[in-house]
Amino acid sequence: MINAPQNSAFNRYVQSVSVNGKASTKNYLDHFELLKGGTINIGMGAQPNKTRGISTSDYPFSMSTSD
Secondary structure, three states: OEEOOOOOOOOOEEEEEEEOOEEEOOOOOOHHHHHHOOOEEEEEEOOOOOOOOOOHHHOOOOOOOOO
16 A cells, blocks of 8 residues: 555655655665555655655665766
């Protein structure tokens, strides 16, 4: 189940995400986590949260590198 009760034309920016009650700072959802099922809660707001999902540990895995 995906919940985003504050979502509207005015509140269109993701402020927070939790998966099965655990906060997530990533800007993507892992396919294997989605296969398990559960609840995703998304907090929405009128302004972008520019501090969310910006650390290196929040980036998705990539097979490519650009060293």
